[in-house]
Amino acid sequence: MRTWKLLTMATAAVAVTATAAVYANTTADPGPANTWTTAWAVPMQQPSIGFEPNWSLTGFADQTVRQVIRVTGGGTAARITLSNRYGPGDLRIAAATIGRTEDGARVHPDTLRPLRFGGAEAVTVAAGQQVTSDSAELRLAPFESATITLHLAEQTGPATFHAQGYASTFRAAGNRVADPDGAAFTEATHSWYYLSDLEMTGSTSTAGTIAAFGDSITDGFGSDNDADNRYPDALAERLAAAGTPRTVLNAGIGGNMIRSDSAWFGESGLHRFDRDVLAKSGVRTVIVFGGLNDIGFSEVDLPTYKPNPRVTVEQLIEGHRDLIARAHRAGLTVVGATLLPMKGAEYYNDTSAAKIRAFNEWLRTSGEYDAVVDFHAAVADPADPEKLNAAFDSGDHKHPNAAGYAAMAAAFDLATL
Template sequence: MHVWKKMMTATAAITATIATAACTGAPAAPGGETSTAWSVPMQQPSTGFEPNWSLDGFADQTLRQVVRVTTGGDTARITLSNRFGRNDLRIAAATVGRTESGARVQPDSLRPLRFQGSDTATIAPGADLTSDPAELRLAPSESATITLYLAEPTGPATFHAQGYATSYRAAGNQAGVADSAAFTDTTHSWYFLSSVQLSGGSAPADSIVAFGDSITDGFGSDNDGNNRYPDALADRLAAAGTPRAVLNAGIGGNTLLSDSPWYGESAVRRFDRDVLAHNGVSTVVLLGGLNDIGFSEVDLPTYKPNPVVSVQQLIDAYRDLIARAHRAGLKVVGGTLLPMKGAEYYTPTSAAKLRALNEWIRTGGEFDVVADFAAAVADPADPDRLNPAFDSGDHKHPNAAGYRAMAAAVDLNAI
């Protein structure tokens, strides 16, 4: 699928700023430094893993999305992305508020969002746009509801396929309505919304980005459960009295080296945008390569491209990411790849590559910290297999308990 990269034109009440990275580095809002409290990588429209609205887009519809922030603040901004859009994205109205339950917003918290003073915005193909600050108090681990009224046809929508959170759709303009009755359509993807930034909070700004594929994204976790491993890591930090933002930069199916129409741009291509562009990041956790190894072992249409990739190529990709992170002043945590015996990826060849890559991660001395995720979730009777207590059912993705075990493998004093 083609990725459209057009220069922006001023065609609306405001001018959107072109950015190759999400505009999370917006100027600080009154009351303190602005930092990213939630984010998700953007993908081009595709059929995805389950039905979604990305290919059809939206027209005279209201989109309501719920996200959990991992730090608190008194002032909120959002960033919207039209990175993979073919048409101007016109926002007819937007609001933000504290989530009550499902698609219902706490009525007294509902706030209009403006863009350079305007209630409406136009975002050109290839561009992102950050809103003006809105006064809204959010506590750490609280959920925010972002609502967009899309009056004109959007065309195919820039989105994130595997949200593991319910997004809602209603006919007409419901942006200013706190009630949930009109929001009868649902999906488990996020659309256009790439980040939420907060200012005025007390939590430190040294955030952590978890960067990887579906195991970071949360495949096998519970919809609306917020029990992916980055969520569990944020919970551990908060319980230890050292709360920090933990941003999830995982994309299901993502590979270190190959772009995919279903599974996003390669890790080496998207790293700067999805990690380094965020304000206040001090640590990145890298976990990838399983799909590079596994795709070449399976002949399925979605597992394309599927070149045979050597362990050395994967090590070289990791070295590139480590060097870029270090140049930006980040600490780098290397996570070992999880066991997958019994999965469709598993062959003698893939098993040997996985063991060799994990050995380098553990002993190569190139990461600042190692998180031995593999050891944390392995079957004690067979280290090539996931512990049955942690297996979501496909023998390569953990369940919620497995994700908690992964988070427990991270040394909080070392990150």
């Protein structure tokens, strides 16, 4: 992970209590098929400086935020969930719309629909809580994009967000939620704000959703902005091409660790697994890919990589066993992924290399996962398995590029999913 400047966080993590008193809308219209499945989701993070400029620390005031997301599962009606998990106070959504994306910040005019919350145009989301909208008619095919637009009329304070979106989010002054044109949206970042889920109903698909859980290599560091070529995207496309389409959710956070919480890199995998995987409607399979940062952060002394306790292979394995057990209790198939080579990266040394080898040997041979995907073998340099293949290296010697992410997606035996 690239080094960030150390900043004091504006807010601390807030536990979410899912009760009717704190959810602004717990009885949203279930839609025409009476079954909701998550078509897109992203983990929420504390506001912070990111890998590139974002608006999370300053928040918004009398501005409209327009966010574009690509679904891997379609349907005939949609609803969204907005999160104020890390907000310093109440979040007021003055108005919101949804529509099918045309290009950039432009929306197909005949698809633009208002979003209501318990029948109301506006909604207040208490600090630490979330809200789900009512159903809105919107026909989306798999791999089409939806545009969600929020008017934030009042000062929000620091914004709950997802740092590494690799997709353009746009901003305009005033209230532009009903404007299908993109001309007013003159600012952009590559993060997502408040938007944690889009669910669809009306799909004829009966295949279960796959959640890809991990760190920046799942999140897509090294992929191309607005190109949807992270490994979970490539996996969804491969499944569709094979005639076995399934929704694939990206539950990665850049810098995330299995065992340690971080102000920059999110709550640990152990702390967020239930929220970011098990709570998502329709999920039947989870791919667990994590541990490189647990191993590597302790090998460098940088403020970005704090906390960085020295994690043994045995401790990392215990963390994975915990996730396996929770997934199995929820009735999910759980697939383990080997850690990638990283020779030449800033936290590669003999100690970290030996831990990666030992962890990967356990994962390949223990039989504790229902299936294993060998990402390491898929992207390693044939002449030196400690290194990423140069054709797959984004440039930092640990994150793949788009070609590397495609190679990772190609490594799956689709039958095991």
